[in-house]
Amino acid sequence: MKILDGNVNALTNFEVLDFxxxxxxxxxxxRVIAKVALSEYKVxxxxxxxxxxCQTRESVNEFLTAIKQFEVSKAEMLNILNIRPAHPVELFPIIEHGRLPDDVTSEIVRLxxxxxxxxPTEATSEEITEGGEEGNEISQDQTEGGEQMDTS
Structure with a gap:
């Protein structure tokens, strides 16, 4: 195999995941059957x-087309795709604060x-609520007698 153009472009997280x-x-x-190295499984x-x-090739291409109207470099576009900022303040580490007007950063976040x-979300709000209640019960048992009581 011969590499014609090395390091032509950086890959988005979506492209690596797709690969x-x-x-x-x-x-x-x-998954041990697949021809994927352990380090690749970690990635x-x-x-x-x-x-x-959750991204698709269509959504990535649509986003790249829509963001071209702003003065954003390729590296900044890549970081926006990978990080997916939900608020303008999350764009500050990606795009220098003040380089673009506030209305432009708000428009980028809207896009x-x-x-x-x-x-994806780690846990739903119901799971968090249930986990918190169980944690309170354990702490109450521990404070009453100094050790957990067997209730069975």
């Missing part, structure tokens, strides 16, 4: 918990929210 899926990476317990496991897992799918 790993094409190689056979998945959350399937039989895959990380990326499926980011905004990249992100409307075109790119929302990232």
């Amino acid at each position: 790993l899926r094409a190689k056979g990476a998945s959350k399937d317990p039989t 895959y496991d990380y990326l499926v918990n980011t905004a990249a897992c 992100v929210k409307t075109i790119l799918p929302a990232p």
Whole structure:
């Protein structure tokens, strides 16, 4: 194999995830059968918990077309795609604060929210509420007698 153009472009997280899926990476317990290295599985496991897992090629292309109207560099576009900022303040580490007017940063965030799918959530609000109540019960048992009581 001969590499014609090395380091032509940087890849988005979506493109890396898409490549790993094409190689056979998945959350399937039989994933040891696929021809994917352990380090690639670590990258895959990380990326499926980011905004990249919900993106599609169409949404990425639509976003890149829509954001071209603003004076944003390719590196900044890449970071916006990978991070998926939900508020203008999240754009400050990506685009120097003050380089673009506030209305432009707000418009970029609006584009992100409307075109790119929302990232996956770790836990729903119901799970958080249930987990908090259980935690309170344990702490109450511990404070009453100094140690946990067996209620069975």
